Amino acid sequence: MSFGLRTDEEPTELVVESASDPLALMARLAGSGLFDDYVVYERPGSYTFAGGALGEVVLDAGAVHTRWPGSPPSARPWSGRPADALRDAFAAAPLPVWNAYGWIAFEFAAPRPAGRLAHLVVPRTEVRVEDGRAHVTGVDPIETEQVAKLLAKSDTLPSGIPSPVDVRVGGEVYRTRVAQAVQEIHDGLYQKVIVSRRLDVPFPVDVVSTYVRGRRANTPARSFLLDLGGFQSTGFSPEVLASVDPDGRVMTQPLAGTRAFGLGSDADARVRRELETDPKEIFEHAVSVRTSQDELYGVCTPGTVQVTDFMTVKERGSVQHLGSSVSGTLASERSAWDALDALFPGVTASGIPKTEAIEAIGRLEEPRGLYAGAVVTLSHDGAFDSALVLRALYNQDGQAWLRAGAGIVSGSTPDREYEETCEKLSSIAPHVVPLP
Structure with missing residues (x-):
């Protein structure tokens, strides 16, 4: 069964x-x-x-x-x-x-x-x-x-008419946070941190219709829609945080390095070449993959951890990323819960080293909640799958919001990182459907 x-x-x-x-x-x-x-x-x-x-x-x-x-x-x-x-x-x-x-x-x-x-x-x-x-x-x-x-039934559900949300607000506050993070990196507090910004939606939202519209416009690694205890969310996750099969094979897919996508074939190809050769983006991705390897070394059988599809370009809605897969076999005394503990939160949504980056996020931002957390499914047989929650809409008590961040390293500039958040928000902002 x-x-x-x-x-x-x-x-x-x-x-x-x-x-x-x-x-x-x-x-x-x-x-x-x-x-x-x-x-x-x-x-x-x-x-x-x-x-x-x-x-x-x-x-x-x-x-x-x-x-x-x-x-x-x-x-x-x-x-x-x-x-x-x-x-x-x-x-x-x-x-x-x-x-x-x-x-x-x-x-x-x-x-x-x-x-x-x-x-x-x-x-x-x-x-x-x-x-x-x-x-x-x-x-x-x-x-x-x-x-x-x-x-x-053979009928289809109407998906509503979207009312695009303006993503180009709150720029000055965000740029100030990025500048502070860059200074802390130069001061040696950490190597990388993801700094995010919240964008409130100025109208009540039909979350189910937004899911339909957004999914049709995106190419996620995982998608989700939920309503638990009155808290609603829908999203189009660009990466798998952790997947474990019943035999203990564990996999994570860090994505780091971002450029816009959907600008037209010529522009997309030009931006892709830029992404693949930009030293800042390559560095950001390489250190994320190395961190994921180190995390799996701690819970996997020696010699089983490997990297595949290193630094391939993944197209995810309005953006394209550098992506890799890191996998291994859990040690006999380990379970999916150990894999979750090792990999959570995703390195691409927190920073390096994680402990210092998480502390910095606590200083730089308001509480995140589900953003940069995970939607998960697990089973009695030890199987586990989790989607990193990015490119999502959140809704509670009649207030909906979006959120996006960018990976800040020593070479980051506030203007470019703000632009990256706009690119990521554009994976869902044009598809938000108001309540009728």
Whole structure:
């Protein structure tokens, strides 16, 4: 059974043939009103919808909260590594077979974490769409049938008319932060830091329609759409933070070095050549790859860590990046939680060395929350997949916002780094759909 969720009874499993676009199916389920909480997660060739909460794990700075079928909700303090707190919470799940979905905040790695650090659910109903077929598994037969009927519809979901958000605001404040970071680098405090800026959206947002519009315009490594506890987000992640298969093979894909994309074939080719030969961009990428290698050396079997596709150009919506893959095999005593602890937060969204860069981000910025954190899926068999949260929209209590950053090194200039944030914001800013 690939998608089993057990309580006291066998789950219901259905297969639905569908000619609809998988993206439209995900949007239809998300907008159906059947589920208060849900997560949509796209991997190459596959979309998964996880609806409802059969079980739930919420990690705050002071306690880990769990809710499992057949047991009262509980909360207990934790200390040490937050990854261990999550590992222990799922180890106590009274479900022999489960999958979980959710998010982890950037502050998960902060030296003095505050606020909500992670929110994950084991869903009541899962839908996996591959090759024109939707595989539905659920613990509630009535809900499962309702989902199957939704999937069988032939209509498509209207995606709304976008109202582009102006990305060229807040420049002076951001340039000042970049200049401060460059000075701290020259003072020897760290080698690299990602400095970001928040851009508030000046109208209420239809997050589901924004997901549809944005996904059609982007070519992400992973995409996601979620609503957990009233917090909504959708994004088009350019890179995989950590992926672990059940056999312990772990992979990460650091991207560093950025230029605009979508300017026309001649301009894109010219900018690509510039990206591939710019000493600042090459240095930024090389040190990120080296850091990822060092992180995997700490959790993998000696001799298994390797770099592939070194410094190839990845086209991601409105930008193109230098990218590489770093992989290895986890040591026998290690698990996906150790890989997460080693690789989180992504080096390309924090800096080098990480500890000093994270401390600098705490000085230079307001709390990030999900930005530069991860959307994750994990399973009882040890499998784990996580998307680095960039190129995303966030929405809570009627206020939506975007966020983007740039990697600051000794050769950075405030004007160029501000321009890079505009290029990255343009992956989603033109596709934001207002509420009707």
